[in-house]
Amino acid sequence: xxxxxxxxxALSIQEGENATMNCSYKTSINNxxxxxxxxxxxxxxxxxxxxxxxxxxxxxxxxxLDTSKKSSSLLITASRAADTASYxxxxxxxxxxxxxxxxxxxLQVQP
Amino acid sequence: NAGVTQxxxxxxxxxxxxxxxxxxxxxxxxxxxxxxxxPGMGLRLIHYSVGAGITDQGEVPNGYNVSRSTxxxxxxxxxxxxxxxxxxYFCASRAPFPGAYMNTEAFFGQGTRLTVV
Numbered sequence: 049x050x051x052x053x054x055x056x057x058a059l060s061i062q063e064g065e066n067a068t069m070n071c072s073y074k075t076s077i078n079n080x081x082x083x084x085x086x087x088x089x090x091x092x093x094x095x096x097x098x099x100x101x102x103x104x105x106x107x108x109x110x111x112x113l114d115t116s117k118k119s120s121s122l123l124i125t126a127s128r129a130a131d132t133a134s135y136x137x138x139x140x141x142x143x144x145x146x147x148x149x150x151x152x153x154x155l156q157v158q159p
Numbered sequence: 160n161a162g163v164t165q166x167x168x169x170x171x172x173x174x175x176x177x178x179x180x181x182x183x184x185x186x187x188x189x190x191x192x193x194x195x196x197x198p199g200m201g202l203r204l205i206h207y208s209v210g211a212g213i214t215d216q217g218e219v220p221n222g223y224n225v226s227r228s229t230x231x232x233x234x235x236x237x238x239x240x241x242x243x244x245x246x247x248y249f250c251a252s253r254a255p256f257p258g259a260y261m262n263t264e265a266f267f268g269q270g271t272r273l274t275v276v
Contacts, residue, residue, distance in 0.1 A: 079262050090163075090249060090267035091202075098262060136201055140262070145209050146192050146217060147251075147265055149202040 053150055054137060060156040067124040069153040071137035072117075078140045080113055080120050081147065085134045094122075094135075129159040161185050165250050165268035172240040172275045180235040180271050182250030189254040191233040192217070192265070193225065195246040202249060208233055240275045247272050 054071045061067055071080070079098045083091040097104045097113045097120070104111045110123040124131055134154050138147040166181045184191065189210050194202035194217075204217030208227040222244060224236040233252075237244060251265040 081264060083265075088270075090269045091251075091265075092267070093264035096262065096264060138265075145190060146204055146207040147253075148204065149194070151201040 054135075054153045056153060057151070058154045058156070060158065061127060062158050063127060063129055065127055067127050067131070067155055067157070069122045069135055069137075069155070071120045071122070071150050073120075073137075073139045073148075073150075074118065075139070076142045077115070078142055080111075081138045081140065082109075082111060082120075082122050083136045083138060083149075085136065085152075087133075091136065124155075127155075127157045129157050131155060132157045163250055163252055163266050163268040165248075165271050167271060168269065169272050170274070172237070172273065174240060174242060174275060176240050178237050178240065180237075180248055180250075180273070182233045182235065182268060183231050184233075184250075184252040184266070185231065186252060186266065187230060188252035188266070189230070191227065191250065191252045193223070193233070193235045194249045194251065195219065195244075196249060196270075197246050205235065205248075237273075242275050245273060245275045 079096050081096045082094045085091045095106045095109050095111050097111050108125045113120045134152045136152045137150045163184045192207040193205040196202050203219050205223050206225040208214045211227050211230050214225050227233050248271045250268045253263045253265040
């Protein structure tokens with residue numbers, strides 16, 4: 049079974065708005081990562097947050113992590129049409145040396 | 160750097176045929192993994208390797224074999240293709256030196272789109 053479950057499954061917003069995606073997971077983790085996938089392409093790493101961190105920023109991205117609730121959120125501010133893609137969270141589980149991916153959120157940014 | 164290279168990009172197989180999906184990385188990464196992605200779903204781990212000569216099973220290993228004879232290559236073999244193996248397959252690598260797998264990002268190939276008829 050997949051570790052991470054994301055919601056919403058799909059999100060449609062207007063350019064300039066903020067987009068928030070949530071991820072929940074089940075086990076103990078070393079870190080949580082977010083990836084982006086453009087249609088038909090491979091995944092590209094966006095940001096990594098360690099288990100002892102609560103918030104991290106990178107450009108227009110803001111990630112939070114709550115290990116007590118086993119949840120994370122990805123905020124994309126001032127979205128652009130080019131942000132249209134699927135976004136996946138992935139957990140780096142303690143005791144397992146491979147990433148476990150969530151089911152993803154499909155983001156559509158309307159110009 | 161080429162990064163992670165997967166071949167072929169597309170493949171159609173008949174039920175019962177076998178084939179090997181190739182994956183090569185030029186970043187001297189210790190860890191390599193194979194995932195499959197079905198429509199509208201996330202990635203599910205098939206097999207992974209933590210170094211040359213060492214492999215382990217992921218969530219959905221049945222019907223697939225792997226080996227890791229070199230650091231650079233991690234081929235995935237379909238033993239007897241079935242329609243249920245129709246999917247997009249992704250290879251990924253991480254960890255630039257031994258023991259560095261923690262808190263490192265994964266680099267993905269562009270995928271192999273496999274159809275089994």
